[in-house]
Amino acid sequence: MKIVVNGEAADTRAHTLAELLAELGLADALVATALNGAMVRAPRRPATAIADGDRVEILAPMQGG
């Protein structure tokens, strides 16, 4: 399935957002997620299905001013 992760084209076997994070090695990472521009809270990730063409954002703490 072809999706877009953080602005870049990606191929995934994951069916849910939680599976996608695991696939990317981010299962235990402190991240916030959004699907097609809408935030998905951590507890909702296992039940959030992803489909072909979806846009996923995975955000982490970063330096800021």
Add this chain to the structure above:
Amino acid sequence: MDAMNVKPDRVEFYGSAVSSRLLLGTAQYPSPAILSEAIRASGAEIVTVSLRRESGASKAGQSFWSLIRELGVKVLPNTAGCKTVKEAVTTAEMARELFGTPWVKLEVIGEDDTLQPDVFGLVEAARILSRDGFQVFPYTTEDLVVAEKLISAGCEVLMPWGAPIGSGRGLNNPYGLRSLRAHFPGIPLVVDAGIGLPSHAAAAMEMGYDAVLLNTAVAKAGDPVRMARAFAQAIEAGREALLADPMETRDMAAPSTPVMGRAMLGD
């Protein structure tokens, strides 16, 4: 005054009191170690943070977050770079989950050259977020009417700019900042952005601002740790000066040495 009777001089943001009136940004430091040391040297109890795309490979965000947690400071997440209300609101929601705080430094940027706030979007986003339980620190201009609208939207802190972000120009509009201070004596006011030198920060404090938020001036100094210390000292000096009630300025000289009893040594 007896030192024992001096009340601790603290500032409160949404019911949270802090002693340090310097809020420090965490971006652009030469290394994580220098960032850590600069935060310690600054005495800051609140630091700003952001959120960005995480790559599975580097996990840069995770190590940054453990560094901040080790320092035991409060974090103020920002919505830097957001240009629309929707973007800013979604970013704030993600930051709240990530950092576990209702605080948000709300930025809605309206113009690329000056990074000046889109004050219309800012007020709208502030209203949405305040209603949703956020404690909003809006990055705004010194405009009084905008300030009034932000307060009506639920903001209990205002953060007017000194000058464009990262410019180091200092306080571009001292008159505007002074009148903002005079109009809202009970609202915590923080000069945010544009500070280049400790003297700029001291001037803001002498004007009666409650705190100063800065980043680039420390991060991009040749010696960020030393500059962090310099800012801490300047902010403390400016605050002390305000509390000490400065003298009035006057146009003409007034001798400071008593004239009475002066020797007459001329012809």
